[in-house]
Amino acid sequence: MPATKYNKVCSQCGSDDVFLDASAKWDIHTQQWVLDEVTEPTSENSFCNECSDSTTLHDVAWQDTPADLLHAALDAHFNKKDSV
Numbered sequence: 001m002p003a004t005k006y007n008k009v010c011s012q013c014g015s016d017d018v019f020l021d022a023s024a025k026w027d028i029h030t031q032q033w034v035l036d037e038v039t040e041p042t043s044e045n046s047f048c049n050e051c052s053d054s055t056t057l058h059d060v061a062w063q064d065t066p067a068d069l070l071h072a073a074l075d076a077h078f079n080k081k082d083s084v
């Protein structure tokens with residue numbers, strides 16, 4: 001049984017086209033920007049693209065579809081590279 005996953009959706013319209021303002025810092029080891037301590041979503045830093053406005057975010061349980069699981073299994077089989 002896969003663990004339950006959650007999606008973040010807009011509390012106004014239910015869209016998952018949402019963003020969270022956060023800080024990133026440079027990781028010299030991976031040579032990538034990595035998210036700093038993740039900020040808790042609030043109405044101050046959460047934005048919904050559908051509403052074109054700030055919003056609050058809700059967690060909704062989300063199930064991998066069989067197609068997603070198949071693709072993930074194929075990716076794992078054929079792409080031996082480390083996940084980023």
Ligand SMILES: [Zn+2]
Nearest residue numbers: 010013048051
């Ligand atoms: Zn919205």
